[in-house]
Amino acid sequence: MANKTVANEHHGFPWKHLIGFVLSIVLTLFALWIALETDLSMTWILIIIFGFAFLQAALQLLMFMHVTENSTKSNLTSRVQIGNILFAAFVAIVIVIGSVWVMAAGHAKHDKHQHSPKTENHENHGGGSEHDSGEHGSHE
């Protein structure tokens, strides 16, 4: 087997990927900073980091995942794309809303109430994120 390389078809520097990568990291670090270092209320923290999460998902679809790509040769590609996106949305909704529903209903709800961040935050006079409320609660 003669290993003869074929002229490569990659051209140019992948700016799109690099920008997407850097922005993703920035958004993640920013979310971390909001959650750990600010004095915003729990509701606002959740709203903001959820906003960042949706922003980052959109960014990644745009920068890495060829969401705008379309095939002129056949409509199969675009149909597959649309089907994939719809199924992805379906699965995402099932995972998130389904989990919240299942974990918050019935006995699970009762169980959760005892450990819920709300109760703990209440004891610690609010503020702080869910996870550091236990450790940093004392100096609030």
Added chain:
Amino acid sequence: MKWDEFFVTGDPMIYGADVSIVLTMVGILFYLTKYKKWKWLWDEWLTTVDHKKLGIMYIVSAVLMLFRGGVDALLMRTQLAVPEAKFLDSQHYNEIFTTHGTIMIIFMAMPFLIGLINVVVPLQIGARDVAYPYLNAVSFWTFFIGAMLFNISFVIGGSPSAGWTSYMPLASNELSPGPGQNYYLLGLQIAGIGTLLTGINFLVTILKMRAPGMTLFRMPMFTWSSLVTMVIIIFAFPILTVALALMTFDRLFGSHFFTLQGAGMDMLWANLFWLWGHPEVYIVILPAFGMFSEIISTFSRKTLFGYKAMIWSMLLIAGYSFLVWVHHFFTMGSGALVNSVFSITTMAIGIPTGVKIFNWLFTMYRGKIQFTTPMLWSLGFIVNFVIGGVTGVMLAMAAADYQYHNTYFLVSHFHYVLIAGTVFACFAGLIYWYPKMFGYKLNERIGKWVFWVFTIGFNVCFFPQYFLGLDGMPRRVYTYSEESGWGPLNMVSTIGGFMMGIAFLILVYNMYYSFRYAKRETTGDAWDGRTLEWSTPTAMPPFYNFAKIPEVTGLDHFWRQKQAGKVEKLKVEDIKPIHMPSNSGVPFIMASFFFVAGFGMVFDWMWMAIAGMIGVFATLFYRSFEYDDGYYVSVEEVIETEKISK
């Protein structure tokens, strides 16, 4: 850490395992060196990107894992054969049922099916390889390394013992100290990378690399089932990846996602695990359905009945598979509404499955059935799988499930669907495509012995367990009292278990026997098949599969060509240079670094984990700047390989 904490000590069986591992390693090294096979091993196997060879390596690994998981099973059955047995202590028993479950699902069933998909799907769609051959090698090696990392746990550091479901808080540092549970987390995480990559690879392969004329609705059923499976893999495996990562954070870095303290939610692990775990069930059953469809159609001499109904039922199953996960923990107590909803979705998923069963029956109706061994396994599947399905619908009723939950009724149910479904399919598919992989059939007479001993043993083993479950025997207990009255049925069950073990040995003997004595196939069409993989002129296709890519005009293209007497002969002027991917050792090296990183994480040796990850990134970096776009096979070489006269 002292050396006697590093190695597992104190159990004679483990010492026996140590000795046999060392002897096997020495034996392999001696063989490779004496017969100068090192270069052959590296060139032909370790660096290969050929989907057929990767598929064979998947299958060989899966058979080895079947042996390991089977030994685990027999150890458990031996312990349970009589009341209050002293063969295994409770910790050892816990470790064994954990590794049995994990290995059989993740390291046996999945690689066995993915191996057969690797060998068959590119051939069935008339492609020369998969879309990303290099990625395919990465998939295999990360799976293999993940499996090896998980497997060494029983001699180094100790095995996980929290069950294959690893529920929190049992799997937490407090209740499962030591490296055992870390092996589970890291082994599955690394193997999961491979599975996810396989999902992407084969989705693209099936969508983009089909031969001209093969529209989606002309694809063979096994290819269709693989396509649907890949979609489920792509959407389900990220859930496992995230859940495993979160638990790894809990265990290694002190986070509180699933812990009892710090507002963690222990049952959220169960929720996430089954959000992946239920689609996983369909990942291991849909390819099996595909294989049975091919085999039943071939040996009934008929086109598959209800082709489109089969496809739509699979798509429906793929959607439903994400909507039933709570039925694994009805007893968590999410309330009547949640349980009712998931009860109904669970019963609903039985409908498309029932459609498929009837389609297979109608395919056979008025067909000229040939009772070959793959066909026997398929017939055995229909009967036994229906028993598993019916008991599944019983379990689906949430109110009744409070009675069945965590008993041997459940154990028997999932063995009836997983063995009669997946394992029967693995055997059937292996025998059916064996001539495609090795150039000769497995012996049919010995094969029939395997089928009967295994199927009878399977029923003797698991049918009594339904009644043990109804009598209240819980799963995962290492012993039980004389007064419980469970002794006799357990003894029967153990006898059945050993019959399955014997059947496995006969199967291995059959591989040896057929290797020595079987008649070598002279054509590519060993079973008078219907789909493109049988259209290659030689029994084992050359590395480029097809000298000329076939043009497909309809379903069962090759069969209809044969019926019309118009099988195309390859002509010299049809041959053009063939573009093929180059071999690469990087995937193997990358996976080895993953092993180093994983092993470091398991023992919380961060210097080692970081060193391993640096190695992984170095191989990624190297690959990014490697401009090797493959090579061309010359027309002369193709002519010589195909042995056609000018």
